Amino acid sequence: MGVTCVCQVPVAEGKSVQQTVDMLHKKLEQLGAVKQGNFWVDCETYHATANATGQQSKQLYVMHNSEAPLSCMALFEGGPFLTADANFDVLMVKLKSHFQNAKSHKVESRGARYRYCDFLVKVGTIAMSSSAKGISVEVEYCACVIPGDCLNLIKEFMQSFLGSNAPEMPSNKAEGQLYTPVDCVDPMSQYLELFGKVRKQQVLPSSGVR
Amino acid sequence: MMSGGPAVRVSIESSCERQVQEVSLDGMETYVPPLSMSQNLAKLAQRIDFGQSSDSDEERTDREKRDEWSTREAEEDEGTVKFQPSLWPWDSVRNNLRSALTEMCVLHDVLSVVKEKKYMALDPVSQDPTVAKTPQVFQLISKKRSLATAAQLLLKGAEKLTKSLAENQEQRRQRDFNSELLRLRSQWKLRKVGDKILGDLSYRSAGSLFPHQGTFEVIKNTDIDLDKKVPDDYCPLTVQIPSDLEGSAYIKVSIQKQSPDIGDLGTLNLFRRPPKAKPGSQMWHLRLEAAQNVLLCKEIFAQLSREAVQIKSQIPHIVVKNQIISHPFPGLQLSISLCHSAGEKKSQRASPDRIKPDDHLYVLEHNLHQLIREFHKQTLSSVTMPHPASAPFGHKRLRLAGPMGYDKAEISSWQHIEGLLEKIIKQAKHIFLRSRTARTIDSLASRIEDPQIQAHWSNINDVYESSVKVLITSQGYEQICKSIQLQLNIGVEQIRVVHRDGRVITLSHQEQELQDFLLSQMSQHQVHAVQQLAKVMGWHVLSFSNHVGLGPIESVGNASAITVASPNGEHAISVRNGPESGCKVLVQFPRSQAKEPPKSDVVQDGKWSHLRGSYKEVHWGRMEGRNFVYKMELLMAALTPCS
Numbered sequence: 001m002g003v004t005c006v007c008q009v010p011v012a013e014g015k016s017v018q019q020t021v022d023m024l025h026k027k028l029e030q031l032g033a034v035k036q037g038n039f040w041v042d043c044e045t046y047h048a049t050a051n052a053t054g055q056q057s058k059q060l061y062v063m064h065n066s067e068a069p070l071s072c073m074a075l076f077e078g079g080p081f082l083t084a085d086a087n088f089d090v091l092m093v094k095l096k097s098h099f100q101n102a103k104s105h106k107v108e109s110r111g112a113r114y115r116y117c118d119f120l121v122k123v124g125t126i127a128m129s130s131s132a133k134g135i136s137v138e139v140e141y142c143a144c145v146i147p148g149d150c151l152n153l154i155k156e157f158m159q160s161f162l163g164s165n166a167p168e169m170p171s172n173k174a175e176g177q178l179y180t181p182v183d184c185v186d187p188m189s190q191y192l193e194l195f196g197k198v199r200k201q202q203v204l205p206s207s208g209v210r
Numbered sequence: 211m212m213s214g215g216p217a218v219r220v221s222i223e224s225s226c227e228r229q230v231q232e233v234s235l236d237g238m239e240t241y242v243p244p245l246s247m248s249q250n251l252a253k254l255a256q257r258i259d260f261g262q263s264s265d266s267d268e269e270r271t272d273r274e275k276r277d278e279w280s281t282r283e284a285e286e287d288e289g290t291v292k293f294q295p296s297l298w299p300w301d302s303v304r305n306n307l308r309s310a311l312t313e314m315c316v317l318h319d320v321l322s323v324v325k326e327k328k329y330m331a332l333d334p335v336s337q338d339p340t341v342a343k344t345p346q347v348f349q350l351i352s353k354k355r356s357l358a359t360a361a362q363l364l365l366k367g368a369e370k371l372t373k374s375l376a377e378n379q380e381q382r383r384q385r386d387f388n389s390e391l392l393r394l395r396s397q398w399k400l401r402k403v404g405d406k407i408l409g410d411l412s413y414r415s416a417g418s419l420f421p422h423q424g425t426f427e428v429i430k431n432t433d434i435d436l437d438k439k440v441p442d443d444y445c446p447l448t449v450q451i452p453s454d455l456e457g458s459a460y461i462k463v464s465i466q467k468q469s470p471d472i473g474d475l476g477t478l479n480l481f482r483r484p485p486k487a488k489p490g491s492q493m494w495h496l497r498l499e500a501a502q503n504v505l506l507c508k509e510i511f512a513q514l515s516r517e518a519v520q521i522k523s524q525i526p527h528i529v530v531k532n533q534i535i536s537h538p539f540p541g542l543q544l545s546i547s548l549c550h551s552a553g554e555k556k557s558q559r560a561s562p563d564r565i566k567p568d569d570h571l572y573v574l575e576h577n578l579h580q581l582i583r584e585f586h587k588q589t590l591s592s593v594t595m596p597h598p599a600s601a602p603f604g605h606k607r608l609r610l611a612g613p614m615g616y617d618k619a620e621i622s623s624w625q626h627i628e629g630l631l632e633k634i635i636k637q638a639k640h641i642f643l644r645s646r647t648a649r650t651i652d653s654l655a656s657r658i659e660d661p662q663i664q665a666h667w668s669n670i671n672d673v674y675e676s677s678v679k680v681l682i683t684s685q686g687y688e689q690i691c692k693s694i695q696l697q698l699n700i701g702v703e704q705i706r707v708v709h710r711d712g713r714v715i716t717l718s719h720q721e722q723e724l725q726d727f728l729l730s731q732m733s734q735h736q737v738h739a740v741q742q743l744a745k746v747m748g749w750h751v752l753s754f755s756n757h758v759g760l761g762p763i764e765s766v767g768n769a770s771a772i773t774v775a776s777p778n779g780e781h782a783i784s785v786r787n788g789p790e791s792g793c794k795v796l797v798q799f800p801r802s803q804a805k806e807p808p809k810s811d812v813v814q815d816g817k818w819s820h821l822r823g824s825y826k827e828v829h830w831g832r833m834e835g836r837n838f839v840y841k842m843e844l845l846m847a848a849l850t851p852c853s
Contacts, residue, residue, distance in 0.1 A: 001617055067618065070611040085612025087600055184615030 002120075002142035004187035005154050007167035008194055009135045017125055017132040024123045024137070025112060027161045033116035039066045039124065041136075041188075042108035043195050046092065046099040060099055062092060063188050073188045077196075081185045104129065107195040109136045118143040119157060126198050133198050137162065138187065148178035255299040260306045387430055387446040390492070394447070398498060400428065409449070411502045413509070417586035420509040426451045426498065449494045455501040459550035461510055463574040463634070465642055466543045504550060510582050510630070511548040517631040527631070534631070538639045539719055546578075546634070577637055577673065581630055636702045637673050643719055644676050644700050650724050651680065660684070660837050661732045661739075676700045680728070682735045684839040690746055691739035691839060694731050726789075730767025733789040737770040739839045740785050744774040747846050752782065764788045774846075775822075781849040782822055785842075793838065795828040797849065 012020045029035075046060040063073045072088040075081040082088075092099060111124030120140040126133045139158055144150040158166040228241040245253065323330045391407075394400065399410045412424025427450045511532070518527035518534050527536040533547040601609040605624050610616075648665070655663045664681045671677065682694040695710040705717040705724060717723045734756060744751050752775050757768035769788030776782065782798040801823035828845065835841035 001615075068611075068615045069618065070608070070621065071615045072612065073615070083613055083615045085600070085609075087612075184617075 001145065001182070001184065002118075002140045003144055003147050003150050003154065003182055004138060004140045004190065005151070005158070005167075006136060006138045006187060006190035006194055007158070007162075007165075008126075008197065009137050009162060009165050011135065017135060020135055021111065021123055021125060024135070024161070025114075028114045028116070028121055028123070031116060031161055033114035033119075033121060036113050036115045038110065039113045039122045040108060040110040041065050041124065041191050042106065043192060045102040045105040047102055049098055049100060061192055062089070063191065065184070065188065068184055071184065073185055075185065075188060075192060077192070081189070083184060105199070107133075107198065109191070109195075111136075121161075126195070128199070128202065133202060136191070136194055138191075140187070145181040146179055147182060151178075252299060255303070258303065260303050390445065390447050391428065393492070394428065394449075394494060397495065409498075411451070411455075411498055412505060413502075413586055416583075417588070417590035418509060419589065420505070420512065422505060422508070424452070424455070424502075424505055426501070445493055447494065449497060451497060451501040455504045457504065457550060457552035458500045459504040459507040459548060461507050461575050461578055462545075462547045462549050463571045463578070463638065464545055464547075465571065465638060466545065467541065506579065506582065507548055507550070510578050511546075513582065513585075513629075514546060514578075514631045514634070517629040521629065521631065536631075536635055538635055539642065542642065544635065544638050571638070571641065573641065574634060574638060578630070578634055581633060585630070639702050639719075640674050640676070640700070643702070643705070646719075646721055647678070647698065647700055647705060647724060650721055651678070651728070654725065654728055658732065661735045663728065663732070674702050682728075682732055684735075684739055684837050686837070687739065687743070687839045690742045691735065693738040693742065694735040696731065726766045729789040733767065733787045734770050736787045736793060736838050737772050737785060740772050740774065740783075740842055743839060743842055743846070744772075747843070747850070748777045749774040749783075749846060750777070758786065761786060761788070762791055764790045766790055776846070776849055778851070780820070780822065780851075783842075783845065783849070784825070793830060795830050795842075795845070796825045797828055797845070798822045798825050 009020065009024070011017055012023065015023070025035075041063065043061050043063045046062060048057045048060065058076055058079075061075045061077070063075065065071070065073070070086055072084050072086055073081060074084065074088065084091075092101070105128075107126065107128050109124035109126045111122060114121045114123070118141060120138075120142060122136075122138040122140075124136045124138070126136050137158070139154055141150050141154050141157075155166060228244055230239050231242045232240040234240065322328075324332060391400075394409075399415070400407055401409075407428040409426045409428060410424055411426055412418065412420065412422055414420075414424070429448050429450055431446050431448050511534075514534055515529045518529050518536070521527075523536075525537045527534055529535075532550070533545055535543060535545045538544050598609070607624050608621070611621055611624075648667075651663060651665045655665070661682045661684055664683065666679045666681070668677045668679075677700065678698045680696040680698060681692070682696075684691050693710065697708040699706040699708070703719055705719075707715040707717060707727065709715070715727070717727060737754070737756075741751055741754055743749075752773040754772045756770045758771045760771075761769060766789045769786055769791060771784065771786040773782060773784045780800045784796045784798070785793060787793040799822065800819070801821055802819040804823050830841065833841040833845065835844050
């Protein structure tokens with residue numbers, strides 16, 4: 001469990017998603033990272049059924065991460081979150097009357113997992129209803145749990161293999177949060193943000209082959 | 211005659227001998243009234259103790275006194291002085307004295323009678339004459355009769371006792387079976403099926419999953435003849451154990467260097483260890499225990515062979531009949547065999563396969579038993595039961611894995627995936643590695659004398675890890691030269707060496723690596739010792755290098771070198787020590803001491819002759835001293851002038 005940073009890498013000019021991903025893999029291997037299997041992160045959306053007051057129904061996101069294979073995370077956007085056993089999915093089925101699954105909004109990111117000393121790099125293809133929409137790169141620094149101490153290090157590391165695509169540091173962290181230890185939901189909220197961005201992008205006429 | 215003058219009144223007053231009782235507030239003194247004569251007398255008389263002055267006596271005397279007084283008063287009522295009430299105390303005195311006098315007179319009379327026999331004599335009381343005369347025949351007959359009665363009583367009693375004893379014995383033989391059965395039941399599980407008594411000697415109830423039934427039958431031993439003498443080891447019940455559990459068995463774990471001929475695989479090793487008979491344990495107990503042991507060994511072997519077949523390893527394990535052979539290290543063979551000697555045959559003692567009996571690693575056999583028992587406990591433990599319906603089987607902690615968001619590393623640390631065979635192979639590897647490390651260190655210690663190598667083994671170690679601290683010192687200079695201290699952590703496949711200066715080196719299981727490493731450390735130690743010695747002797751270290759790049763190449767490690775200068779700077783000693791090339795010592799002398807002082811036109815000043823000049827090699831083998839550091843100390847001392 002370490003500090004995680006998730007970012008989106010734009011597809012390279014004149015290349016497909018798969019080719020960009022291959023390029024990243026090659027760069028990582030040149031760096032000296034070792035491939036250690038695959039990973040997947042997915043997110044399902046549930047709409048709360050309209051309540052009596054007719055307020056805008058909140059959306060509940062249920063996410064899974066292969067890093068914590070027996071867990072299931074449930075988040076409200078910007079709101080409270082929950083970490084539960086894998087049986088939570090079954091519970092959601094039971095709560096069909098209160099939360100309805102928006103099956104078309106399921107987003108997932110799958111790809112290879114690389115390990116470079118204390119860094120875990122996961123390069124994944126974001127797919128929505130089995131069509132690739134983008135590339136996500138997650139870098140986890142396993143040796144530290146305080147974001148404030150190692151975000152700069154992670155940024156530097158990302159710059160080494162992402163070049164100019166390295167993101168700015170997530171500014172959504174309040175000052176107080178920078179120096180508190182992270183938990184397993186932190187990467188999930190970052191992924192949620194990323195998936196949200198990808199979904200919004202999809203609405204625009206996506207230039208798939210740019 | 212008084213001459214004129216009035217008469218003087220002279221009053222005489224006795225001196226005041228009375229005690230003052232009270233002085234009143236107006237000065238008047240109140241005197242204690244003095245005792246009259248009778249009162250005084252009474253007071254004195256009461257002080258006299260006349261012996262028994264009991265209440266009854268007093269009462270009696272009082273009554274007597276009163277009677278006397280009343281009678282005497284009637285007779286003489288002239289008021290004699292004697293009978294005044296104030297004389298009451300003297301009455302008791304008088305009576306007591308009178309009675310004492312009477313007693314004394316009587317005693318005197320008796321004594322005079324006894325002594326003088328003048329008027330009276332003492333005569334014994336005569337016996338009754340009628341009892342004396344009985345004829346002796348009657349006496350005899352009566353005595354005989356009484357003795358006969360007594361004897362008859364005793365005989366009757368004895369007869370009763372023997373009868374009851376015989377009955378008891380008979381009953382005991384019958385009851386013996388029940389008491390034996392009770393004893394058997396207190397230690398083994400029995401149940402009654404129909405008219406047979408069956409028992410269970412398997413580990414099923416302890417958590418074993420072995421499919422063997424393990425039932426034995428209890429049979430009453432009735433072929434005993436009560437008239438003949440009962441044999442000493444007679445037991446009223448016998449147990450009948452299943453035929454495949456007869457005899458005794460054990461698991462033999464041994465490590466061999468060379469693999470034996472392939473044809474020898476699968477032979478039944480028939481070493482038989484005599485069962486340890488505890489005093490007082492019955493025959494059935496020994497047999498049942500032996501059978502249970504056989505069952506456990508079979509279970510262990512079945513589990514091991516199952517794992518040997520299922521688990522994929524680099525070098526596959528061979529399972530032949532009753533042996534499992536695996537190769538933990540190249541050139542090494544670990545064989546686990548089930549040795550079961552059925553029945554009571556003792557003739558197979560002389561088996562041709564009598565290799566070293568201490569080949570058998572008893573520790574591993576014991577560990578196997580422990581591991582299988584742990585496995586039994588796991589199936590029964592409260593860690594698994596009771597158990598919520600929604601949680602997966604496994605360790606209780608894993609139920610928290612979901613809500614706590616455990617990642618893969620944490621989950622895998624909680625799951626036990628190692629089987630019995632893997633564990634035992636790891637333990638065997640560790641034991642082998644440890645014994646080989648010890649042998650290497652010991653052989654080096656016995657072979658090389660100059661830097662001494664000491665090994666301090668830690669008492670506390672794990673089945674998978676042991677540690678030893680290796681010190682390289684020079685004899686006599688242990689306090690000065692102690693810079694080479696190594697901590698070796700012996701694991702399952704590797705040895706991790708932690709040096710005193712912080713380096714961590716991982717050595718493989720090869721014996722040669724450790725030996726080479728230790729040799730290189732020993733050579734470095736010599737040079738370090740010179741450095742420490744120089745500090746003590748006041749010499750200055752000019753240069754020091756652990757790994758010099760000059761001189762012949764060593765095949766093992768690197769050579770180290772040091773140069774030290776004497777306190778006054780005139781001499782310098784250079785030492786180069788390598789693990790293979792040995793040590794080379796050179797001494798630098800000042801130019802003035804050279805045989806041919808160099809003459810040069812350029813350098814003419816005399817002061818330059820004080821600089822150090824040429825080198826000369828020291829014949830180190832011919833130096834005096836028992837070890838390198840001692841020789842070095844002598845050399846340094848020799849080169850330091852006394853003044």
